[in-house]
Amino acid sequence: MSAEDLRYDAACIEVLEGVEAVRKRPGMWVGSTGERGLYQMVFEAVGRAVNAVLAVGGGRVDVTLTSDGGVIVEDDGPGLPFESDAIPEVPSLEAMLTSCQAGPEPAGRHIAYVGQFQVGLIVVNALSGRLTAEVRREGVRRAQEYVRGVALAPSVAVGSTTTTGTSIAFWPDAEIFETTRYSFAVLAERLRQVAFLHRGVEMSLTDHRPDAGTREVRFRFPEGVRDFVAALGAEAGSFCAEDVVAFEREDPRMAGTMEVALLWCGRDDRLRGFVNGRRSYEGGTHLDGFRDGLATAVTEYGRDRGLLTPAAVDAGAAGILEGVTAVVSVKLDHPEFLGATRTLLGGAEVRACVRDAVREHVGAWLVEHPEDAVRIVDGINRRADRD
Known part of the structure; x- marks a missing residue:
């Protein structure tokens, strides 16, 4: 050449x-x-x-x-x-x-x-x-x-x-x-x-x-992600006695809003995260915050009332999340993605904001719905003792 x-x-x-x-x-x-x-x-x-x-x-x-x-x-x-x-x-x-x-x-x-x-x-x-x-x-x-x-x-x-x-x-x-x-x-x-x-x-x-x-x-879904989770629960084919737990919150710490809905339904956990309407297939800090907040709320409720068995306590977040169907949708002014595909959300402040909100709202829901709360905790205990 x-x-x-x-x-x-x-x-x-x-x-x-x-x-x-x-x-x-x-x-x-x-x-x-x-x-x-x-x-x-x-x-x-x-x-x-x-x-x-x-x-x-x-x-x-x-x-x-x-x-x-x-x-x-x-x-x-x-x-x-x-x-x-x-x-x-x-x-x-x-x-x-x-x-x-x-x-x-x-x-x-x-x-x-x-x-x-x-x-x-x-x-x-x-x-x-x-x-x-x-x-x-x-x-x-x-x-x-x-x-x-x-x-x-x-x-x-x-x-x-x-x-x-x-x-x-x-x-x-x-x-x-x-x-x-x-x-x-x-x-x-x-x-x-x-x-x-x-x-x-x-x-x-x-x-x-x-x-x-x-x-x-x-x-057309007037209830937003509440309707989303209800539909996912119906698709799972399991009888879900509990109402869907849902809330919205704006938090200036993450410069955005969150819309969260969940229910305990069946055995498999089905968590879906979205950032500004886009599915975050790889997960991210919004889903990490959801897991943290849910585990904390249920653990605090069960421990305070002496409802959780030692096996359930040892199982930790994994045992609490089993059977949970949830949608976590955050809409941010400046989403911070990790990687070029924009399917993994970063930002430590997002994790903290979602964690705090889920802990507060789920904790309050458990207190306001004691029969459902006992049924949920009993299910967590049975799965932990079985495993």
Whole structure:
């Protein structure tokens, strides 16, 4: 190999921007060109819609699988203008569809993270063979069509309207993705989670694909994670005599809020943690704090009344947590994740805040529900003595 072949300078650098950059390396933006990336496309569009309705206190987000393989994500939010100067300091819809830097990435406890990456609508546009955006705003419907991320023409008025909102219809590019077929069950499960975690949002999923037959599910949960835990308990197939224990608290020490719900149900512990609406699969300090607080509350209650057996005391937190179904959802201004995947939460202050809150609320619940408390402690004793 000659020296000329080994030469590397500025002329060798290829600079890619915008849509071109996304299409060149799609896996960098959505995780893969397989099913994972395909679902990320939907979650990016749903995330924008959920945040649009949350910004005005709540609303509806509808997802439709069309008969020709497309996906429509529609919301009844205020509608984002196509024009870049319509609302100062707010990126236009056209900019979001075509620019990687349409504005600063939204942050804070009031932002819902539906997908894993938050890379924006430009990725949905760039990796779609075709995309149509429609905005209903100020009595006018405006629409714009794209092919592989490139607009065919400027946005145009297509009619009048008495409603508001935004609709994004897209068809994943079969030249990029290994499959373009979605599982109804996978999408429904994630949309159901979003509805549980954001009680002001109603979610729906409709399937018009010919081989499936039209089907629809709709999710709205006024009680938030309390409803989430009740559903998990029902899915476990066990009879749960105890009421769901649930509470919410804001704590300035962690610059955020927590929503916690739990019940003792069956033998297996089922703990699910979420950070700003995103599942923390690897756990983190919010779940550590939950375990600490629950173990302390039950141990203090049982010891003070002489209810815990020596074997149960020796079993410690593991014995107390057995059979617990719980959801711990924290929404933080500045979440501190450990690692690039954002599935493991750090922050010692989060652990302390959740621990203190769980200890206080569960301890008070046990005192207020003595019959249930005795039944719970008896179950802990039986399992410890058996083991």
